[in-house]
Amino acid sequence: MLIGEDAVYRVLSERGLADWRALADSQLFAAQTAAGALVGTEQLPAGEGPVGDGASALVTEAAAVLRHERIPLVSYPYEWTFGMLRDAALLELELLLGALDEQLILKDASSYNVQFRGSKPVFVDVGSFERLREGEPWAGYRQFCMLFLFPLLLQAHRDVPFQPWLRGSIDGITPTEAAAVLSSTRDLFRRGVMTHVRLHARLERRYEARKGDEVKQELRKARFSSKLIKGNALRLQGLLGKLQWKAGETAWTDYRQTCTYSDADADAKQAFIRQALETNPKLVWDMGANDGAYSRIAAERADYVLAFDLDHATVDALYRSLKEEGNEKILPLVFNLADPSPGLGWRGQERRPLEDRAKPDLVLGLALIHHVCITANVPVREFVDYLRDLDANLVIEFVKREDPMVELLMSGKAEGTHPDYEISNFERVLEERFSVERRQELPSTTRVLYEARPR
């Protein structure tokens, strides 16, 4: 894989080329590419290749080179909401079923093979498709359970957040771990738990020392067929299609009832933000996006908006509303500025920190600073330094000490904590790092907006 300026290149071996040809000739490929569910892919004419460092060395040994369209911003399953992970899982199953109909199969089932274009899941790893070998079980089933099914079951039935677990374990949740959490008698009667979780854990222990090729041979002798894979995929589809997470449902109901609120402060804020967007930024980060009201305003002028918030249920509700309207410009993610996604995997480079994936042109930090500086205990200067490092234009709201929200956050803390959290100090620090172009106090008088450019 080589990542170019506006495309991603994939170098194929002889075997990979034969699998790619089988996929490229299928109806599945044409239909799902047209529907936007498969990443746009074309084979480069022989002799043509990607340009860039180290490109030529790889390409000389290649049977062919594929060129993929780029996804605006790469995200990872530990940044997704329940609804996003579920829709990615359903896409994976849909592609598996489509593949089986044309004598193809997915050789793995990594959730990292799915990306989001706004609220739309896109499968990006065409290298996962290969020609079906009749009589063999689906090699991706265990991975599907570990990276999709178990995280979703744990969230839905036990309210165990899957993001920290997936972030801590790049391969996902094992059958034994899932069985340990879904261990009650009540759990046994939940759909899929008895089989995909408990029986799975049991068989894994029993067959721990067995060689995979021997088991494969036995299954072949016992007449395993791809019909069983299809049946299993259909049942997983039924299970996941109905799986719900209660907190997400509640947030979704509230969302639809309250998202049209408006008051004097909100109106003034909107006008202020609209003016800051007149530069037509390519990428906007809306930090602490909440219900995404300002992300939507940003999306009127920006090419793409990243809307993140640390509250899972809130972001899930935002995802559902974006999905309902088919929005492909706003990417909602669960992300905590005070505990951000690190570099993970081999040499910490397989999964990258957010800042390495896409730099913003404009950052919105609305009703956020008190959460960062008071709740997460980040000094004001440190927070402004971080914003400066993003090297983007900034719209930021300062929430004064006398604001009811700040009083609430301060109420549990000892008298005199956070002495740096004062508007005069904030303005001094901001001016050191940015040049402030506009300043506007909101009608409530406890909040002030700034538009600033990095110095």
Added chain:
Amino acid sequence: MHVLAYLDPGSGSMVLQMLLGGIASAAVAVKMFGKQIWSTIAFWKKDDDAPGAKPAAAVDTEKDPA
């Protein structure tokens, strides 16, 4: 940074896919496990509850010391 993605399907996971096949696979399961079928799938019991009850197919699985 890309690491090669050769996936281990997991022996137990492969066997499970056969068991999940419903009626179509019931006969096959019986053929594979014989009399040990219940002890194999008795997930509600601890494995060591039934010593010697391992299926014929699962015996003799000492790892090669080499």
